[in-house]
Amino acid sequence: AQTVTQSQPEMSVQEAETVTLSCTYDTSESDYYLFWYKQPPSRQMILVIRQEAYKQQNATENRFSVNFQKAAKSFSLKISDSQLGDAAMYFCAYREDSNYQLIWGAGTKLIIKP
Amino acid sequence: GAVVSQHPSRVICKSGTSVKIECRSLDFQATTMFWYRQFPKKSLMLMATSNEGSKATYEQGVEKDKFLINHASLTLSTLTVTSAHPEDSSFYICSARASEETQYFGPGTRLLVL
Numbered sequence: 698a699q700t701v702t703q704s705q706p707e708m709s710v711q712e713a714e715t716v717t718l719s720c721t722y723d724t725s726e727s728d729y730y731l732f733w734y735k736q737p738p739s740r741q742m743i744l745v746i747r748q749e750a751y752k753q754q755n756a757t758e759n760r761f762s763v764n765f766q767k768a769a770k771s772f773s774l775k776i777s778d779s780q781l782g783d784a785a786m787y788f789c790a791y792r793e794d795s796n797y798q799l800i801w802g803a804g805t806k807l808i809i810k811p
Numbered sequence: 812g813a814v815v816s817q818h819p820s821r822v823i824c825k826s827g828t829s830v831k832i833e834c835r836s837l838d839f840q841a842t843t844m845f846w847y848r849q850f851p852k853k854s855l856m857l858m859a860t861s862n863e864g865s866k867a868t869y870e871q872g873v874e875k876d877k878f879l880i881n882h883a884s885l886t887l888s889t890l891t892v893t894s895a896h897p898e899d900s901s902f903y904i905c906s907a908r909a910s911e912e913t914q915y916f917g918p919g920t921r922l923l924v925l
Contacts (some may be wrong), residue, residue, distance in 0.1 A: 741918045788855070797908050803854050
């Protein structure tokens with residue numbers, strides 16, 4: 698069965714600095730999708746970035762970028778120039794190409810220090 | 812971007828009553844919607860997958876007679892918690908699958924059963 702592991706329950710970073718959140722997953726599939734979702738205190742789940750496994754190029758969305766290492770089954774999220782509004786729970790999620798269900802990691806709480 | 816609404820955002824009910832939660836995709840059609848439950852400081856737990864025009868698929872351990880799901884149109888799915896008990900108190904989140912294969916989430920419903 699597929700699993701997603703976020704080994705960092707909590708991370709903190711100084712405002713304007715860069716932080717990397719780790720995520721590893723286990724699958725025997727070759728085609729799949731990976732996602733990072735953000736859940737701020739409002740509890741609204743917001744899509745941050747997504748990566749298709751067949752794409753070698755790492756996805757980037759403004760200050761957010763991923764380091765996708767398919768062979769290592771690693772999918773880390775880098776947040777550059779951290780802002781106070783980035784404070785939230787960050788969840789890594791996996792989805793098979795043929796199945797729409799998401800497999801979730803346990804989440805990482807990101808704290809931004811002013 | 813894709814917007815999903817959820818109503819109500821918060822509900823308090825007496826034990827034994829039923830509560831209906833609506834999930835709507837506002838600017839896209841969603842053939843598939845998902846219902847999740849989230850406990851404090853935990854990840855999302857998938858309850859069921861709702862497909863338009865057919866019966867929902869429930870995850871193991873989720874009582875289908877207690878959590879009634881109806882997906883009558885391409886933009887609306889409802890979750891009815893029947894004969895609610897205090898242990899049903901939780902945060903319920905829906906999501907809708909958009910055409911680009913990404914799930915977009917509603918803002919959630921906080922249910923408190925007294």
